[in-house]
Amino acid sequence: MTETIIKLEHLQKSFGKVQALKDVTFALPQGEVLGFLGPNGSGKSTTIRILLGMLKKDGGSAAVFGEDPWHDDLSIHPRVSYIPGDVYLWPNLSGGEIIDLLLRLNDHEHNAKTDELIKIFQFDPKKKARTYSKGNRQKVALIAALSQDAELYIFDEPTAGLDPLNELTFQNEVLKLKAAGKSVLLSSHILSEVERMCDAIVIIREGVVIENGNLAQLQHLSRLHIKVQTKKSLEEVAKLKGIHEIHFGDDAKMIADFDVDRAEMGAVMDALAAREIVDLTSTPPTLEDLFMHYYAEHQGSDQHDTQ
Ligand SMILES: Nc1ncnc2c1ncn2[C@@H]1O[C@H](COP(=O)(O)OP(=O)(O)OP(=O)(O)O)[C@@H](O)[C@H]1O
Ligand SMILES: [Mg+2]
Incomplete structure (x- = not known):
């Protein structure tokens, strides 16, 4: 039986009047890699901070390894490795010192x-972080x-901020984690960046999950x-089969x-x-193409959002 590593149900979180997660x-x-996609401000980091016990949810349920991330963070944390959305570094330490810290x-x-990662990412660990x-x-x-x-x-x-070559190096590392049976939650605002690595994709917009499925189910997402x-x-x-929405640009x-x-x-x-x-x-x-697709399929359902 496959264990469920993360389980979120109707999660909600507000900051004052801003309802970040609805x-x-x-x-x-x-053992799966899940792509967590959404535009800026859609609620990705807020969801992740709740999973890490850094924020307390207002409603719904959240479980990591079957435990409550807010109360059981001490038993959850040793099993999790995390890259924050905003990377803060101590300016006077070198990159190598910060990595070890x-x-x-x-x-x-x-x-x-x-050592292997420092090499494959062509990283110079000796310079001060402020540089x-x-x-x-x-x-x-x-x-x-x-x-x-x-x-x-x-x-x-x-x-964020990596050039295409380093991005590819990162993608290959994620594929290695997947081959080793690890579970990965990967947030991004660019679909094409995560597609190659992911078994499934969740799309969040304005605090609401609007698409969720494996790549085969979300076949329409992978049209070029x-x-x-x-x-x-x-x-x-x-x-021909597989061609959609063709428009011709000339009479011939x-x-x-x-x-x-x-x-x-x-x-x-x-x-x-x-x-x-x-x-x-x-x-x-x-x-944006996916959102257009979503709204074409759910015409008018948005009108109920203003309650
Ligand atoms: N600590 C906070 N206090 C007040 N509002 C917050 C706080 N953290 C997040 N928000 C608000 O919650 C919403 C969701 O923010 P969040 O950082 O989760 O988005 P995101 O999907 O990670 O965006 P990005 O792609 O820019 O990283 C935004 O409207 C944001 O302004
Ligand atoms: Mg974020």
């Missing part, structure tokens, strides 16, 4: 994994968190948007844009190539 329900089963604060030691760029400050938190052997990893926007120009008409291509139908299911990408690319591609761009769906 209805947050999701679960993280053991963060490790000791969590009852861990600098280990072989720490680090945003990306380097983020690396301090990443290296400390990934050096710890834990059962649950909670990463709040871990790749294609813009293409060819030398022959695309009229027949429009009829040699310029088009459409969404395509990833599963059909190969067949669609073959069909496009047969019509001699002149130009082609593909863009992954953004969170």
Whole structure:
């Protein structure tokens, strides 16, 4: 039987008049990577702080390893490794000293994994923290968190400020955690950043979870948007399986844009190539695309929100 590592039901939290969390329900089963997506201010960090016992919930229920994060934080914390959304560093210590300090604060030691991470993230641990760029400050938190052997990893926007190469290094580390059977909660505001790592995705907006499912269930999330120009008409291509919302940009139908299911990408690319591609761009769906999709499906249901 798979253990449920995180379980949230109808979680609520207000700060004065601001209701940061209105209805947050999701679960993280053991050994899975869960992408927690939402725009700025949607409630990701607030949810994470409740999970870590840093904030007290107002309503609903929250459990980590089946325990209450507010009351049982002492037994939960040794099993969790965390990267905060706002990384604070002591300015006069070097990156290396801070990494070791963060490790000791969590009852861990600098280990072989720490050295490996310093190398693969190409991090210079000798400089004072006040001289680090945003990306380097983020690396301090990443290296400390990934050096710890834990059962649950909670990463709040871990790749903020990282360049694409370091982002890829981070993604590969998460895939290694997953292969080792660890559970990971990963927050982000960019869908394409987390998609490769996640078994399931939860989308939060204005304190309410609006989408929740595994990637297959959320197939519509993984459609790519294609813009293409060819030398022959695309009229027949429009009829292919997996193509949605095609619009033509010219009378001869040699310029088009459409969404395509990833599963059909190969067949669609073959069909496009047969019509001699002149130009082609593909863009992954953004969170905004998903919100549009959500509101198209839930027309008018928003009107009840103003009570
Ligand atoms: N300590 C606090 N006091 C008052 N309001 C707060 C506090 N923390 C968060 N909020 C408010 O709660 C809402 C949710 O904030 P939260 O930090 O959880 O969002 P987020 O999804 O993590 O955003 P971001 O992507 O910018 O990190 C926001 O309206 C924010 O202003
Ligand atoms: Mg945040």
